Amino acid sequence: MFKAISSIIGTLLMLIITIALVGFSYSYISGVFTTKTAEVFYVVDSLNDTVTISNSGTAVVNSMRATLDGNSxxxxxxxxxxxxxxxxxFNEGSGSTASDNSGNRNIGSLINGPMWIDGKYGKAIQFDGVDDGIKQNDGSNVNIVGDITVEAWVKPTLGSDSTVVHKDGQYSLLVRGGTGFVTWADSSIWSYATFGNQNIGLQANTWQHLVATDTGGTVRLYLDGQDKFNKPFGGFLTATNAIMHIGCYSGTDVCSTNFFNGAIDEVRIYNRALSESEIKQLYSGLILPGQLATIKPLATLTSGKHTLRLCTSSMCSTAVLTIR
Known part of the structure; x- marks a missing residue:
């Protein structure tokens, strides 16, 4: 729920909120801080293990960092x-399921023991390229009709053909093994061969931001925020009854081939084709004036009181974090 505060530029109000992290209850103690800059943000609300903030200033927030009890x-x-x-x-870091942070409850079940590892942000999943995968529950919101965006941070080993995201007969994003070329198929033309293998500069053993958008017959591939390739291809997506998988090709709703070899983090699906500027934002974490953003602390906290300090590129503020 939005909690209104004064719009006076130069004042930062950290509202009292409560969030849940690692099974504890956390409370931010309110405080008022002043600044001379037009780069201003304030806390709007919280949900589970995330905090929503708003950039209420006139400048882009292009970086944010945090310390807890003096430690980054x-x-x-x-x-x-x-x-x-x-x-x-994938910030659970352990267990046999992967939660859906969109709020739509598309919970993933880990298949054949992919490993939890340190990721691009927090934790990630390491796939062995042999039989690992993640099977989503049958959520209607990923059964997308029309336009789509598929986004992920990937760290491939390029040893074999590697599926990033696959929903059989509807949409599929694949990294070719020996080359690192990227290909796509969708319900309008279910053929990797027709789309072709595209060299967008994907490298082995390094984290890269990979995005595919499909809008009304044009598919675009982005790498690290840059539009690397686009071509006319088919038309709008149509619905299927298939179940979405991460990290494997699933012709009959069972992982069967093209198992991802490497690590995947921060997978997101959108029911529209994002613009190049939006994709650049997601790659860089920019928060535009007037825009909301979700901040997720990636630390395990113990009960008691902690000092949390949030900083942008030009201002900082401090709050007391009480963990019960």
Whole structure:
């Protein structure tokens, strides 16, 4: 729920909120901080293990960092862009399921023991290229009709053909093994061969931001925020009854081939084709004036009181974090 505050530029109000992290209850103690800059943000609300902030200033927030009790901690900054229907951050770090952070409850079940590892942001999943995968529950919101965006941070080993995201007969994003070329298929033309293998500069053993958009017959491939390739291809997506998988090709709703060889993090599905500027935002974590963003602390916290310090590129503020 939005909590209104004064719009006076130069004042930062950290509202009292409560969030849940690692089974504890966390409370931010309110405080008022002043600044001379037009780069201003404030806390709007919280949900589970995330905090929503708003950039209420006139400058772009192009970086944000945090310390807990004087020690730097990692955070994930995700601009709130419309159309998100599935989001798997893999920050559980253990267990046999992967939660859907979009709120749509597309929970993934890990198949054949892919490993939890340190990722691009927080934790990620390491796939062995042999028989690993993640099977989503049958969520209607990823059964997309029309336009789509598929986004992920990938760290491939390029040893074999590697599926990033696959929903049989509807949409599929694949990295070719020996070359690192990228290909696509969708319900309008279910053929990797017709789309072709595209050299967009994907490298082995390094984290890269890979995005495919499909809008009304034009498919675009982005790498690290840059539009690397586009071509006319088919038309709009149509619905199928297939179940979506991450990390494997599933012809009969069972992982069967093209198992991803490497690591995947921060998978997101949108029910529209994002613009190049939106994709650049997601790659860089930029928060535009007037825009909301989700901040996720990626640290395990113990009960008691902690000092949390949030900083942008030009201002900082401090709050007391009480963990019960």
């Amino acid at each position: 901690i990692p955070i994930a900054v995700v601009p709130n862009i419309q159309g998100l229907v599935g989001y798997w951050s």
